[in-house]
Every structure is written in C-alpha cells, then in structure tokens.
Amino acid sequence: MVNKLHNNSITARSVIQLLRSCTLLIILVLYSGCSSSSHIAAVPPGLDLSTTPRQTVALSAERFRFVPDVIHVRAGTLLHLEVTSHEGTHGFEVSRFGIDQTVEEGTTREIELYVGEKGEYPFRCSHFCGLGHFGMKGTIIAE
C-alpha cells in the first residue's frame, strides 16, 4: 500500500517534469521561429543621412509582376522606392526589413530602406491580387 502510493507520486512527478520540459521546448521553438524571421530596421536610427548615398527606383506593380523585379544596389545605400500600382491592389513586402505596405490601384507608396550589407533581399506581393499572386516577387541585390 505504502509502496503503491510512493510509485504514484513518482509517476505524478515525472508527468509534471515532462510537461515542464515540453513547455520549455515549445517556448524555445517559438522563440527560434521568431528570431529566424527577425528583420533589420528599414532605416537604422543612427544612420547619417547627410553622407549616405541614395538611390531612387520607381517600381510598377502590375498583374502579376513588379517592374523591375530585380533591383541592383551598392551595399551601403539608402534605397528610396516609389512603388506604384497600375493594375489592382497589391502589397509590397520586404520581410528582411520588416516592410509590408498595401499599394492601391493608382497610388504610389514611398518606401525607404538602408541596404547596409551585400546580399539578396527578396520582396513579394503581400496582398492577394489574383491567380498570379504567388509568383509576384522580386529581389534586391546588394553588391
């Protein structure tokens, strides 16, 4: 009888420990999920705007593409994008920079981001715009 009680309390303790480990694991998974989608500040607060080179690119959002869909920029440039939708409502998302804007037909969104590091930064339409929506994407290439 005493033995049985003892065994039960051990089982209960193991279950609690298991639950604790699971909770910890879930928190870790959620946390790593968040950090993998972490983004760079679009324009870092300390950036000296008077000396930073700028580049302006006009982007057209159409069904179902961005024109141009590849933007070349020199690393260390403040990129000024003018995104105009000529057909339908679209979204403009650069997840690495935490940018996500809706661009309604006939309007232009002005978006600034500082491309500090060499690399490829994908962008895409983030507003479902029709059958070709999922192919509506492009890349900023910083060299």
Ligand SMILES: [Cu+2]
């Ligand atoms: Cu779309």
